[in-house]
Amino acid sequence: MISNNLIGIRIVDDAVQRKLQLMAAHATNTAPAMAGISMVMLGEVENNFRAEGRPTKWKALTASTLATRAARGTSGKILQAKGHLARSITPFSSNNVGGVGTNVPYAPAMNNGSKPHVIKAKNKKALYFGGRFAKKVNHPGTAPRPFMVLTDRGQSDCLKVMAAHIASGG
Template sequence: MSAIQINNTALIDRLEQVAKRLTDTTPLAAAIALSLDTVTQDNFDSGGRPTWAGLKAGGASRLYKSSNLRRSVLPTHGRDFAIIGTNVPYAAIHQFGGKTKPHVIRPKNGKALAFGGGVYKQVNHPGSDIPARPYLPIDDRGFLQREAEDAIFNDVDIYWQKSFD
């Protein structure tokens, strides 16, 4: 068996530096999480990519009224993972679409509801069909949208180049 010995301390230092950077990918994961967040925020700004299904007349034009969903989306990362997500209860139905359950609507601040020219103590809502309006940079099959893929490729290229600086 043959062996090669490296006597150049600068080269040895550089190889050790590269090996260390490639075993601790926390900086890469942080960059990827930030890119996923940026693409998600861009999806909110542009009304979806592809454009979200139409909203009811008078509804919010960009999927949000209070911005609660948008503000709840947070990136997280660790040594070997990058995550983008939210914990608001209605996040999934906006991402993937679906039907809400029938429910009773009662007044919050008064004794009755004024609706359709009548006054009621409560209204039985039949449920709503909510079209998918994906804001996270994945589709219903779990594939990244093109902008997220491009951003992550860029993050990996930058990390790779920095490993050799």
């Protein structure tokens, strides 16, 4: 189960679930298949970042965000100003679990979006935002940009990994 503090991919597909049950029933060591599945998922998420959203493109950055990034010399790619979030995606697997995740605190807000909220200064007397100092700012919220998503092809590739493992006698 994925907790509220973490973000990951969960496959809820009958064909995948049946194949997982078949694999568990016929294989003694499913760890190699789970590792393969986690690598398929990693490739899918990396492709989501590269394409800036799949199968649906993410909401474009505003002109002011693009101007700020240009002035700072950072990337104009969505969710990749410095690339930390994209680099944080890591695969994990065991004998009965395979997946990808991130421990970046803002990942859920980027993936799922966020509602408007107030940001208050915590460690200093004021924040510097929009060219001015303030004790608090009203953040307008963030549009969802789902990067932890498998395409239909990704799910099909997971099925292929499981089928190959079963065929090998795993």
